[in-house]
Every structure is written in structure tokens, then in C-alpha cells.
Amino acid sequence: MPGMENEGSNLSRAEEIKNQANEAFKAHKYGQAIDLYTQAIELNSQNAVYWANRSLAHTKLEEYGSAIQDATKAIEVDPNSKGYYRRGAAYLAMGKFKEALKDFQQVKRICPNDPDATKKLKECEKAVMKLKFEEAISVPESERRSVADSIDYRAIKVEPQYLGAKIEGDVVTLDFVKKMMDDFKNQKCLHKRYAFQIVLQMREMLQALPSLVDINVPDGCLLTVCGDVHGQFYDLINIFELNGLPSEENPYLFNGDFVDRGSFSVEVILTLFAFKCMCPSAIYLARGNHESKSMNKIYGFEGEVRSKLSETFVELFAEVFCYLPLAHVINQKVFVVHGGLFSVDGVKLSDIRAIDRFCEPPEEGLMCELLWSDPQPYPGRGPSKRGVGLSFGADVTRRFLQDNNLDLVVRSHEVKDEGYEIEHDGKLITVFSAPNYCDQMGNKGAFIRFEAPDLKPNIVTFSAVPHPDVKPMAYANNFLRMFQ
Numbered sequence: 112m113p114g115m116e117n118e119g120s121n122l123s124r125a126e127e128i129k130n131q132a133n134e135a136f137k138a139h140k141y142g143q144a145i146d147l148y149t150q151a152i153e154l155n156s157q158n159a160v161y162w163a164n165r166s167l168a169h170t171k172l173e174e175y176g177s178a179i180q181d182a183t184k185a186i187e188v189d190p191n192s193k194g195y196y197r198r199g200a201a202y203l204a205m206g207k208f209k210e211a212l213k214d215f216q217q218v219k220r221i222c223p224n225d226p227d228a229t230k231k232l233k234e235c236e237k238a239v240m241k242l243k244f245e246e247a248i249s250v251p252e253s254e255r256r257s258v259a260d261s262i263d264y265r266a267i268k269v270e271p272q273y274l275g276a277k278i279e280g281d282v283v284t285l286d287f288v289k290k291m292m293d294d295f296k297n298q299k300c301l302h303k304r305y306a307f308q309i310v311l312q313m314r315e316m317l318q319a320l321p322s323l324v325d326i327n328v329p330d331g332c333l334l335t336v337c338g339d340v341h342g343q344f345y346d347l348i349n350i351f352e353l354n355g356l357p358s359e360e361n362p363y364l365f366n367g368d369f370v371d372r373g374s375f376s377v378e379v380i381l382t383l384f385a386f387k388c389m390c391p392s393a394i395y396l397a398r399g400n401h402e403s404k405s406m407n408k409i410y411g412f413e414g415e416v417r418s419k420l421s422e423t424f425v426e427l428f429a430e431v432f433c434y435l436p437l438a439h440v441i442n443q444k445v446f447v448v449h450g451g452l453f454s455v456d457g458v459k460l461s462d463i464r465a466i467d468r469f470c471e472p473p474e475e476g477l478m479c480e481l482l483w484s485d486p487q488p489y490p491g492r493g494p495s496k497r498g499v500g501l502s503f504g505a506d507v508t509r510r511f512l513q514d515n516n517l518d519l520v521v522r523s524h525e526v527k528d529e530g531y532e533i534e535h536d537g538k539l540i541t542v543f544s545a546p547n548y549c550d551q552m553g554n555k556g557a558f559i560r561f562e563a564p565d566l567k568p569n570i571v572t573f574s575a576v577p578h579p580d581v582k583p584m585a586y587a588n589n590f591l592r593m594f595q
Contacts, residue, residue: 121154121155122154122155124154125150125151125152125154125155125158125161126151128147128148128150128151128154129147129148129151129158129160129161129164131147132144132147132148132151132164132165132168133164135147136164136167136168136171139171139551139552139553141168141171141172142172144164144165144168145165145168145169145172148161148164148165148168149165152165156188157188158188159185159186159188159189159192159193159194160185160192160193162181162182162184162185162188162192162194163181163182163185163192163193163194163196163197165181166178166179166180166181166182166185166194166197166198166201167197167200169181169201169496170197170200170201170204172496172526173204173497174496174497175201175202175204175205175496175497175498176494176495176496176497176498176499177496178197178198178200178201179198179201179202179498181197182194182195182197182198182201183198185197186198190221191221195214195215195217195218195221196214196215196218196228198214199211199212199213199214199215199218199231199235201498202214203235203238203409204409205498205499206405206406206408206409208235208238208239208242209239209242211235211238212232212235212236212238212239215228215231215232215235216232218231218232219232238588257430258423258426258427258430259311259314259427259430261423262307262311262423262427264304264305264307264308264311265304267303267304267307268304269302269304273302275290275291275294275299275300275301275302276288276290276291276294276301276305277302277305278305278308278309281308283308283309283312283385283388283389284389285356285358285389287385287389288382288385288386288389291305291381291382291385292348292382295344295375295378295381295382296345296348298579300419301381303420303421303424306381306420306424307424307427309381309384309385309388310381310384310424310427310428310431311427312388313384313387313388313431314427314430314431314434316387316388316391317396317431317434317435317436318434320434320436321436321464322436322437322438322463322464322465322466322467322468323436323437323438323439323440323460323463323464324395324436324438324439324440325439325440325443326362326364326395326439326440326441326442327442328362328441328442328561328562328563328566329563330563330564331562331563332360332562332563333361333362333560333561333562333563334362334363334364334441334560334561334563335354335361335362335363335364335558335559335560335561336363336364336366336447336521336542336558336559336561337350337363337364337365337366337542337544337558338366338368338523338524338530338531338541338542338543338544338545338556338557338558339366339367339368339399339401339523339524339543339544339545340365340368340369340373340379340544340545341368341369341370341371341372341373341376341401341545341548341549342369342370342371342372342373342374342375342376342378342379342411342412342415342583343373343375343379343545343546343548343575343578344373344375344376344378344379344382344578345375345576345577345578346544346545346546346556346573346575346576346578347379347382348576349573349576350544350556350558350573353571353573354558354560354571356386357386357390357393357394358390358393359390359392359393361393362392362393362394362395363386363393363394363395364394364395364396364397364439364441364447365383365394365395365396365397366397366399366447366448366449366521366522366523366542367397367398367399367400367401367402367435367449367482367523367524368399368400368401368402368449368523368524369383369396369399369401369402370401370402370407370411370412371401371406371407371410371411371412372410372411372548372549372583372584372587373411373545373549373583374411374415374581374582374583374584374585374586375578375581376411376412376415376416377412377415377416377419377420380428383396384396395436395439396435396436397435397436397437397438397439397447397448397449398432398435398436398437398449398468398482399449399450399482399523399524400449400450400472400482400483400499400524402432402435403432403471403472404429404471405471407425407428407429408588409587409588410584410587410588411583411584411585411586411587411588412428412586413425413586414586414587414588415585415586416428417586418586433468433469433470433471434468434469435468436468437449437463437466437468437478437481437482438463438481440460440517441561441566442563442564442566443516443517444517444518444519444566445517445518445519445520445521445561445566446460446511446512446515446517446519446520446521447520447521447522448481448520448521448522449481449482449522449523449524450480450481450482450483450484450485450500450522450523450524451480451481451483451484451485451486451500451503451520451522451524452480452484452503452507452508452511452520453477453480453481453484453503453507453511454480454492454501456507456510456511456514457514458477458511458514459514459515460515462477463477463481466478474499479499479500480500480501482500483495483497483499483500483524484500484501484502484503485497485500485502485503485524485525486502486503486504486505486508486522486534486535486539486541487502487503487504488504488534489504490504490505490506490507491504491506491507492504492507504535505534505535505536505538505539508520508535508538508539509535509536509538512538518538518566519538519539519540519566519568520535520538520539520540521539521540521542521559521568522539522540522541522542523541523542523543523544524541524543525541525543526543526545526548526552526554527541527543527554527557528553528554528555529554529555529557529572530542530543530544530546530554530555530556530557530570530572530573531543531557531559531570531572540559540568540570542557542558542559542570543556543557544556544557544558546573546574546575547574547575549583549584550582550583555572555573555574556572556573556574556575557570557571557572557573558570558571558573559571
């Protein structure tokens with residue numbers, strides 16, 4: 112029976128490829144693992160393990176939409192597979208606790224005596240209860256007062272034994288920022304009085320900015336664009352060592368996702384904010400999808416702020432993040448945004464300027480898409496791998512640039528092996544500045560130097576530097592750490 116022999120060889124070949132995929136996964140080569148699991152699925156789509164394993168690899172790449180799709184397929188093929196477990200983990204990573212709870216309840220039904228399933232279900236129940244409690248006590252947006260109104264940092268006493276960096280009077284100086292960075296390098300904290308002073312000054316400054324900021328780089332001058340830093344403070348310091356400290360003559364644009372995952376997010380955000388206070392034109396800051404309450408609650412920043420500063424700072428940072436601009440345009444030619452472009456054509460820069468950004472990111476619309484979308488290699492638009500925003504092709508990029516008389520889109524938001532990737536016929540560059548992301552991806556970091564007037568992108572790559580032995584996600588949601 113040649114057909115049966117052929118089927119048997121397909122099944123055994125699929126198993127071989129799955130084993131290769133597992134090895135790639137163990138080596139943290141998640142993209143390669145996904146390609147191999149895909150080959151195994153093409154040979155045998157009725158093996159739930161292949162779908163569940165590919166779901167986990169997508170989760171590792173933060174492609175939670177794709178992870179949920181694959182886990183759902185695993186459940187269809189075999190309701191007793193790990194599909195519910197994988198889908199629950201992906202929902203959890205997206206902050207969808209109620210959906211995650213349903214899946215973990217199902218895991219418990221399938222494996223009633225599994226202590227791991229019991230533990231995860233209990234943690235999930237706690238998270239949902241906490242969420243319900245927070246919803247019950249929350250004040251409507253219209254009645255909410257700013258936490259800043261209750262803070263008088265001048266009344267906070269600085270103890271004589273505090274030997275760290277101090278702001279004399281109201282002015283943040285370069286000497287102060289350098290001393291603060293040195294203290295941070297030695298794992299010392301900044302006094303709360305000065306931390307409040309910096310964040311409150313930033314609040315005032317950001318509030319006055321438009322949602323789309325125009326940056327003018329004079330001829331012969333440079334601007335450096337950095338991508339995600341994700342709490343990797345020692346790599347941020349390395350960027351400054353390689354490329355110079357921010358100043359009026361050496362300005363930077365940091366393109367969102369300053370915090371979360373890396374466990375030195377407080378140090379990163381205070382450093383970036385302090386440079387902005389020192390000299391507003393030395394550094395420009397854009398909002399990323401991780402400058403939001405829902406992400407900070409899950410991926411570590413909220414826990415880190417609570418541990419290193421206080422509960423009041425949790426509220427204050429959440430508010431100040433809502434004031435961050437959503438995008439920048441360099442010399443009317445280069446559009447810089449954290450995520451990407453839109454689900455509709457015809458969006459003008461004036462539409463972005465008109466966005467009322469002073470809120471948590473919505474789940475759809477222009478603001479959501481600016482923070483969450485990703486490019487795709489084929490034309491048109493498609494669903495997002497992440498489950499939020501969308502994927503957009505080179506034709507979408509080209510039309511947006513033509514409609515707005517622009518030359519280039521620069522965005523961040525995605526880990527790239529070399530720290531950057533040029534796509535869409537050279538019209539779109541992704542830049543990512545957190546090397547060896549989460550201490551396991553093995554990627555390089557990159558930044559882009561633009562010199563006026565031609566603004567030709569000069570891309571510089573760099574490797575990770577050592578940091579103190581504090582693991583990524585050390586302050587993250589208890590429950591999520593179980594899946595790392």
C-alpha cells in the first residue's frame with residue numbers, strides 16, 4: 112500500500128522535524144523553532160503537540176495572537192492536550208485574566224491531581240479577584256484628581272545620612288545626572304524627594320507637548336534614534352559610552368518601551384527623564400505600548416516602582432506615561448513611531464496631531480495602532496501576530512509616506528537579531544536597543560544616527576554588557592513568572 116507507506120514516512124519525518132524544532136527552542140532560536148514546527152504541521156496537522164509547541168514559541172516572541180490561534184488548534188485536535196495551558200498563558204501575557212482563568216479551570220478539570228495546574232489556577236483566581244476589586248473601587252475618569260496634586264516634594268526631608276545625588280534648588284544639572292547614574296550603576300537608590308522632583312517636572316513639560324512632535328535638526332548636526340530599552344540600564348549606559356551623553360549638540364530620540372521586563376526600569380526612566388529636565392532639546396521621548404498600566408502591572412515596572420520607590424510613584428508614572436507624545440517627525444521627512452501604521456489609508460500627520468492621547472491606550476483606533484502594529488513582508492494588511500493592532504505591508508507604508516510627503520518610517524517594538532531590520536523596499540527600518548533581550552535572546556542592539564540635511568540612516572550595532580545578578584522580570588506579576 113504505497114499511500115500508507117507515504118503517510119508513515121510523513122509521520123516519522125514530522126517527528127524528526129519536531130525534534131529539531133525542540134532543539135532550536137532550547138537554544139532560544141524561537142523564530143527558527145516556529146519555522147520547523149510549521150514544517151512538521153504541514154506533514155501532520157493532526158498532532159496537537161506540534162500546535163501546542165509552536166504556540167509556546169510564539170509566546171516567547173510575544174506573538175500572543177498567533178499563540179492563541181495555535182493553542183486553539185491544539186485543543187481542536189486533542190482537547191486533552193496542552194492547548195488550554197498554552198492558551199491560558201498567552202491570554203495572561205496579554206493581561207486578559209478572565210479568559211486565562213477559564214482555560215486554567217479547564218486544565219484543572221483535565222489534570223485534577225496536577226499540583227502545577229492547581230497552583231496556576233489559584234494564582235489566576237487571585238489575579239481576577241484583584242482586578243474585580245480594583246474595578247469596584249476605581250473612580251470615573253471625569254472625577255479623578257491627579258496624584259500630583261497631593262505631592263509636595265519640597266516638604267520631604269533628606270536625611271543627613273543620604274550621600275547620593277542631590278538637586279540643588281530647582282535646576283537639574285549635568286553633574287547631578289552623572290552622579291545619579293553612577294549611584295544607579297552601584298545599585299544605590301535616588302532619594303524620593305529628587306525622584307518626585309524629576310517626575311513632576313517631566314509631567315509639566317510633557318503636558319505642554321503635542322501628540323506629534325516635530326524635531327528640527329540643523330544642517331551638519333546629528334540626531335540619534337534608539338528603540339526599546341526595556342529596563343536594561345547597563346546597556347543604556349553603554350549606548351551613552353559609545354555615542355556620547357545626551358546634550359543640545361548630541362540629541363537623542365528614545366522611541367518607547369523604556370520599562371518592563373528588564374529589572375532596572377526605575378533607573379532607566381529616571382535617567383531619561385532627568386536628561387529631559389536638564390535640557391529639553393537633548394532628548395525626545397515617545398510612548399511605547401509598555402508605557403501603560405496594563406503592561407506595567409504584568410511585566411515588572413509596577414512591582415519595581417513599588418519596591419524601589421512607593422505606591423504613590425506607581426500612580427504618578429501611570430499618569431505621566433499618558434502625557435508622552437505618540438510620534439515624531441524629523442525635518443518633515445522621517446516619521447518615527449513605536450509600533451507602526453494604520454488599518455485605513457489616508458491618515459494624515461494632522462490626524463495624529465489631533466489624537467487626544469491623555470489616557471490609557473485603547474484597544475483599537477489610531478492611537479492603538481501607532482503603539483502596537485507591525486510590518487509584514489507581503490502587501491496589504493493582516494491580523495496582528497500579537498492579538499492587538501495589525502500587520503501592514505510595503506504598499507501601506509509607501510502610500511502613507513506619499514500622502515504625507517515623507518521619505519522613511521522608523522519604528523521599534525520588535526526584537527531583531529542584528530538590532531535592526533530594513534524592510535518595505537528600504538522605506539521602513541525597525542530599531543531595537545535592548546541587546547540579549549531578557550538575558551536570553553542573544554540579539555544585538557542598535558541605534559540610528561541621522562545627519563542633516565540628507566538624513567541618511569547610519570546604523571550602529573552593539574552587544575550586551577554585563578549587569579548585576581538581578582534576573583529580568585524579577586519584579587513581575589508572580590503568576591507570569593511561572594511561565595518564563
